[in-house]
Amino acid sequence: MQRKSSFPPVTDGGTRVLILGSLPGEESLRQRQYYAHPQNRFWELVGEAIGADLRALAYEARLAVLLTHHIGLWDVIADAHRSGSLDSAIRAERVNDLTALARSLPRLRAIAFxxxxxxIAGRRQLAEISGDIELIDLPSSSPAYAAMPIAEKISRWAVIGDIAANRGR
Incomplete structure (x- = not known):
């Protein structure tokens, strides 16, 4: 079984919200892009939260819009053995240093999972972070998690836009 690795973080000094996935799936690894699987709802959910049609943009433009809206991306897992794309198949994982990244972002207000x-993996690692950084559990954007209707996911993900825009928090 091949060892699979996460991508570098997408952040800058203005990042207020850091969204953490687990580990890129097969299609994302193939394309070298976060959330590349066409059935993954990530770009739709974040786009709804910030009022932008991210799906209509090229990948690099999507990342630029996220940074403009003070949203960063990374993964909890640095590398692991995994057959396929399901999180349940992840074995022998090594985690990214989330605490160091969080401490390097002076405007960070929330970390969303x-x-x-x-x-589960991120909260365990970030247990020592306290104060102004809110930890938020979001429903998965993965096509493997279809139990929740998209309207409810959009509603739950809206918090990202509010915090990134510094509204109500």
Whole structure:
């Protein structure tokens, strides 16, 4: 089984919200792009939260819009063995240094976990972070998590836009 690795973080000094996935899936690894699987709802959910049609943009433009809206991306898992794309198949994982990244972002207000696997592993690592950084569990954007209607996911993901825009928090 091949060892699969996450991508570098997408952040800058203005990042207010950091969204953490678990580990890129097969299509994302193939394309070298976060959330590249066409059935993954990530770009739709974040786009709804910030009022931008991210799906209509090229990948690099999507990342630029996220940074303009003070949103960063990374993964909890640095590398792991995994057959396929399911989080349940992740084995022998090594985590990214989330605490160091969080401490390097002076405007960070929230860390949002995209799905259960990232929340469990991420919260364990970030337990020592306190104060002004809110930890938020979001329903997974993955096509494997279809139990929740998209309207409810959009509603739950709206918090990203509010915090990134510094509204109500």
């Amino acid at each position: 995209n799905g259960r696997k990232s929340a």
